[in-house]
Amino acid sequence: MPRQRDRVGWAEPALLILASLADGPKHGYAITKDVEEQTSIRLGPGTLYAAIARLEERGLVAPLDEDERRRPYRLTAQGQTVLDDKLRAMARFARTGLTRLGVANA
Amino acid sequence: MPRQRDRVGWAEPALLILASLADGPKHGYAITKDVEEQTSIRLGPGTLYAAIARLEERGLVAPLDEDERRRPYRLTAQGQTVLDDKLRAMARFARTGLTRLGVANA
DNA sequence: GCCACTACTACGTATTACGTAGTATCGTAT
DNA sequence: ATACGATACTACGTAATACGTAGTAGTGGC
Numbered sequence: 677m678p679r680q681r682d683r684v685g686w687a688e689p690a691l692l693i694l695a696s697l698a699d700g701p702k703h704g705y706a707i708t709k710d711v712e713e714q715t716s717i718r719l720g721p722g723t724l725y726a727a728i729a730r731l732e733e734r735g736l737v738a739p740l741d742e743d744e745r746r747r748p749y750r751l752t753a754q755g756q757t758v759l760d761d762k763l764r765a766m767a768r769f770a771r772t773g774l775t776r777l778g779v780a781n782a
Numbered sequence: 783m784p785r786q787r788d789r790v791g792w793a794e795p796a797l798l799i800l801a802s803l804a805d806g807p808k809h810g811y812a813i814t815k816d817v818e819e820q821t822s823i824r825l826g827p828g829t830l831y832a833a834i835a836r837l838e839e840r841g842l843v844a845p846l847d848e849d850e851r852r853r854p855y856r857l858t859a860q861g862q863t864v865l866d867d868k869l870r871a872m873a874r875f876a877r878t879g880l881t882r883l884g885v886a887n888a
Numbered sequence: 889g890c891c892a893c894t895a896c897t898a899c900g901t902a903t904t905a906c907g908t909a910g911t912a913t914c915g916t917a918t
Numbered sequence: 919a920t921a922c923g924a925t926a927c928t929a930c931g932t933a934a935t936a937c938g939t940a941g942t943a944g945t946g947g948c
Contacts, residue, residue, distance in 0.1 A: 685794065685868075685936095686793070686794075686797055686868040686869075686871050686872050686875075687792070687793075687871075687872065687875060688791065688792075688794070688935085688936090689935085689936070689937095690935095691792055695875065695878070695879040695882065698879055698882035698883045699882050703895075703896095704895070704896070705893095705894060705895050705896080706894095706895095708895095714875070714878060715871065715875060719936095719937090720936085720937055720938060720939090721895085721896065721897080721937095721938090721939095722898090722899085722900095722936075722937055722938065722939085723935085723936055723937055723938090724896095725896070725897075726935075726936080726937095727935085727936085730934095730935090745894085745895065745896085745943090745944065745945090746894090746895070746896090747895080747896075756883065759879065759883065760880070760883055760885065762791075762792035763792075763875075763876045763879045763880050763883070764876075764880070765792050765793075765821065766792050766793065766872050766873075766875070766876040767872075767873060767876035767877065767880070769792075769793060769801065769820070769821060769869075769872070770869045770870075770872040770873035770876065771873065772801070772820060773801040773804055773865065773869045774866070774869050774870070774873070776801065776804035776805050777804045777862065777865065777866055777869070779866065791905095794904085794905090795904085795905075795906095796904095809926075809927095810926070810927070811924095811925060811926050811927080812925095812926095814926095825905095825906090826905090826906055826907055826908085827906095827907090827908095827926085827927065827928080828905075828906055828907065828908085828929090828930085828931095829904085829905055829906055829907090830927095831927070831928075832904075832905080832906095833904085833905085836903095836904090851912090851913065851914090851925085851926065851927085852925090852926065852927090853926080853927075
């Protein structure tokens, strides 16, 4: 029975995936590795592939040439737009929050 | 029957609440208003109060003097630490993502 | 030929998000 | 005085996600 860990994360898997693909097309496993390197967040296969499927349904990512061992995806134009919006909102929010906390930097 | 809207948000309600309290103590309704002003994200009561209850259980927020009409909360020291960590991670992530997207600024 | 790493699929449970409805108080304009 | 919108929550049910485990299979090195 799956037990949940810490909770109160700061980014949803969907966004982590989109951001990972901003780098260029990747297949699932490569996304996991990339996300882990960048954020220390480990996405299990259940989380990862389910999220990718939803992103595809919504037209934010699209599959590439189907190798039957790897399943690469790319960001769609809409995916780029959405990602850009969300990242900007995040950046603004983080800055405001840190200011409110009275943090030294910005 | 509750219908879900857009999905692929960029921040969890829990984090929005913590950030709102970084400003100073607030009660639930005031948090909703503040979050909406800052982020355009509208937290319904179901989402809001459930999230607050979880944050309290986890010791990230604490209730203040119980007026029986308003229920104010403040950030705990642990809540501040957690918030600070998450916001820094978010900021780093957003910057990296925007860079990957080839955005003009940082 | 074994074993670790790569890459997924399938499945079930735990958590969370979200909307609606309902209750009650307060302020203020009529 | 009273009607009405804004304030402030509680209660409840459903929908959507997150997450972990197990299982399957190919690949590369030693």
